[in-house]
Amino acid sequence: MNPLFSTAKRLGLYLGIALLGFLAGAHVLYVLWALNGPPLQPWHEIELAGEFAADQADQVRTLADYQALEARLYAELDEQVYAETPQGPEQALARYSAGSASDPRTRVPNWNLTYEIVPPDPRAGVLLLHGMSDGPYSLRALGEALGQAGYRVLGLRLPGHGVLPTGLLTVTWEDLAAATRLGMAHLAGVMPGKPIHIVGYSMGSALALDYSLNVHAGASNSAIATAPKPASLVLISPAVGLARIADLTPWVERLGRLPGLERLAWTAIMPEFDPFRFNSFTANASLQVHRMTQDLTARVRRLAAKEPLSGFPPTLVLLSAVDATVSAQAVADSLLRHLAPEGHELVLYDINRFALDAPLIVADAGELTKHLLADATLPFTVTFVRNLNPDSREVLAEQKPPFTAGFATSTPLAAPWPEDVIALSHVALPFPPDDPLYGRYPPKDPGQVFLGQLAIRGENGVLKLPGNWLLRQRHNPFYEFQQGRILDWLGHKPSALPVSRNP
Numbered sequence: 001m002n003p004l005f006s007t008a009k010r011l012g013l014y015l016g017i018a019l020l021g022f023l024a025g026a027h028v029l030y031v032l033w034a035l036n037g038p039p040l041q042p043w044h045e046i047e048l049a050g051e052f053a054a055d056q057a058d059q060v061r062t063l064a065d066y067q068a069l070e071a072r073l074y075a076e077l078d079e080q081v082y083a084e085t086p087q088g089p090e091q092a093l094a095r096y097s098a099g100s101a102s103d104p105r106t107r108v109p110n111w112n113l114t115y116e117i118v119p120p121d122p123r124a125g126v127l128l129l130h131g132m133s134d135g136p137y138s139l140r141a142l143g144e145a146l147g148q149a150g151y152r153v154l155g156l157r158l159p160g161h162g163v164l165p166t167g168l169l170t171v172t173w174e175d176l177a178a179a180t181r182l183g184m185a186h187l188a189g190v191m192p193g194k195p196i197h198i199v200g201y202s203m204g205s206a207l208a209l210d211y212s213l214n215v216h217a218g219a220s221n222s223a224i225a226t227a228p229k230p231a232s233l234v235l236i237s238p239a240v241g242l243a244r245i246a247d248l249t250p251w252v253e254r255l256g257r258l259p260g261l262e263r264l265a266w267t268a269i270m271p272e273f274d275p276f277r278f279n280s281f282t283a284n285a286s287l288q289v290h291r292m293t294q295d296l297t298a299r300v301r302r303l304a305a306k307e308p309l310s311g312f313p314p315t316l317v318l319l320s321a322v323d324a325t326v327s328a329q330a331v332a333d334s335l336l337r338h339l340a341p342e343g344h345e346l347v348l349y350d351i352n353r354f355a356l357d358a359p360l361i362v363a364d365a366g367e368l369t370k371h372l373l374a375d376a377t378l379p380f381t382v383t384f385v386r387n388l389n390p391d392s393r394e395v396l397a398e399q400k401p402p403f404t405a406g407f408a409t410s411t412p413l414a415a416p417w418p419e420d421v422i423a424l425s426h427v428a429l430p431f432p433p434d435d436p437l438y439g440r441y442p443p444k445d446p447g448q449v450f451l452g453q454l455a456i457r458g459e460n461g462v463l464k465l466p467g468n469w470l471l472r473q474r475h476n477p478f479y480e481f482q483q484g485r486i487l488d489w490l491g492h493k494p495s496a497l498p499v500s501r502n503p
Contacts (some may be wrong), residue, residue: 038269042084043096044280047166048076052159054178063154063186066179067114070157074113077163093449095272101449104275111137111276112162115155117147124195124231124490125187128155129180129204131239132285135162137276137437138201138430139236145483151490152191156183158204160285165278168285169265173207173292180207181227188228195231197490198313201430202325205238206292209335212313213299230313234486237319237426239289240296241330274451276437297334308379310340316489318347318482320424321368328368332378341379341402347485348372349424349478350386352417354393376405383485385413385478393417397481415477425473432479439475 050073052060060066082098082105091097095104104112112135126146128139136143136155143153158179160171187196200208208230215229263269267286270279303309317336319328328348336344350369372382379402388394393416398407418440427438435452436443442450452474476482 040263040266040269041272042081043164043272044166044266044269046080046164047169048073048080048164050076051163051167051171052175052179054172054174057178057182060182063114063116063182066182070114073163081164093271093273095275101447102273102275107275111135111140111155112157114157115143117143117151117153117155119147119150119152121150122152122191122194123150124197125152125154125191126197126199126490127180127183127187128153129183129198129200129207130156130158130161131202131204131237132289133161133165133168133281134277139199139204141432141435141479142199142430142483142486145487146490149487151197152187154183154187156180158207161278162276165272165280165282168278168282170284171288173210173288176203176207176288177210180211184211184228184230196228197232197234198230199234199236199486200238201236202426203239203289203292205233205235206240206289206296208233208235209238209240209296210292213296213303216309216312217299217303232314232489233316234489235315235317236429237323237326238317238331238335239293239326240335241293241327241333273449274437275449297330300335300338304338308340309338310342312339312342312344314342314489315339315344316347316486317345318349318429318485320349320426320429322351322423323426325426332372336380337378339379343381344379345381345383345489346372347383347385347397347482349429350384351423352393352421353387353390354417373400373407374405376403378402385481387417388412393419395478413478413481415480418477421473421477423473424476428473429476429482431475432483433475433477435475440477 050069052066052069060069081096085091085094085096085098087097087099091100093102094100095102097103099106104110109115115136126143128136128143130136130138136157139155143155146153156179159175160167184196184198198208198211200206211227212230212233215227265282265284266280267283268279268281272279300309315336317331319326319331321328332346336346348369369384369386372378373384378400381402382400384398384400384407385395386398388396395413395416397411397413399409399411400406401408431438433440436445436448437451439452441453
């Protein structure tokens with residue numbers, strides 16, 4: 001045998017053994033770290049029995065059926081959790097303590113429940129789909145604006161959400177997709193012949209794409225065969241491509257199934273004080289989004305293998321150039337680049353470049369924006385929301401048409417970059433500055449919990465919250481521009497119609 005080949009073979013063997021040892025050690029360290037975390041609470045262990053699942057689609061056929069199931073689920077929640085959770089001043093920020101500042105049941109309406117906004121003689125319908133771990137509240141502000149503009153709005157609470165974090169232990173993306181089909185069928189049934197749009201946030205965007213791809217491909221599934229085609233899509237912080245760490249999710253989820261390692265099913269165990277979003281998160285939730293995005297990108301590539309996908313619903317994407325959850329580059333490369341040039345658009349929020357101290361920035365989003373600006377092969381419009389120049393906090397929306405390099409139009413925005421905001425975030429885009437929970441200023445009611453601008457100081461290890469949770473931007477300073485862009489996209493005309501809400 002060639003001595004050189006023999007040496008290389010032995011070296012490869014040693015490197016393989018070293019790699020396996022490293023991975024085994026990393027797994028052991030991860031398990032020890034997770035098992036030494038905060039204790040599980042009842043809402044991390046109690047699993048309710050009344051949640052909707054895809055295999056119930058034959059029994060739960062209408063929105064009324066779905067909401068009746070939802071009501072039974074909340075009755076179960078009251079009996080098993082709220083009735084057993086202590087009350088009192090020390091529980092003021094405990095979501096599952098009855099009457100606390102974080103108890104969502106004290107809000108009218110309770111934005112964890114499916115709701116409809118029904119104007120007289122609505123012009124069109126809009127299905128709102130929230131993200132993983134949150135609920136209908138995430139698109140509340142937009143839903144109310146759409147209702148005022150004459151749209152019938154269905155804000156759907158997706159399975160596994162709005163009740164207990166344990167819902168994220170077992171929910172599948174097939175369950176979520178089945179609920180999406182039910183929502184679209186409802187709007188088509190009550191508004192025959194009128195256009196139906198879908199607005200999705202994060203995971204909700206992936207569900208909107210899944211539904212649209214199925215309809216476009218003429219899926220043989222009977223639930224899809226007669227489904228209405230969306231008139232358009234609006235995708236906010238869409239889960240199209242995830243951060244690379246998501247590739248490890250299947251392994252973490254499998255570890256959590258082992259006896260005695262149930263805590264590993266949770267990738268985050270935190271106090272629950274947000275009334276409309278779970279702070280705790282599961283490996284299964286990550287796995288389901290990972291599965292969905294992998295399936296979506298594969299289908300888009302397959303359908304567009306020979307030529308760009310034509311006849312797809314006009315799609316507006318709104319995204320922060322820096323997003324720790326999803327990949328902005330993947331939205332362009334894995335979705336929009338594969339669509340025929342039929343009016344699709346990407347709105348990209350740049351970082352605040354005013355007095356930017358580069359050494360403090362981990363990754364500059366400038367390379368992405370430069371790449372998109374210079375690329376004359378893009379078949380979609382790109383609108384950049386960015387500083388007038390690096391020495392100004394004034395903001396412009398500069399638009400680049402398809403198949404061009406450079407800007408064609410430039411529009412000043414009314415809102416400048418706030419001095420204390422360096423960038424938007426995955427969770428910021430759907431919320432206006434005056435949002436009473438996540439906005440810039442506290443609400444007038446001092447009895448409501450406010451999570452928008454927390455200024456809490458202390459020593460390391462004192463708080464149960466990680467520092468990155470406190471630093472994350474939670475509202476969109478340019479929300480007025482964004483809402484106007486969405487209303488224009490859906491064909492808005494000024495309207496002052498009275499609105500009734502069917503909770």
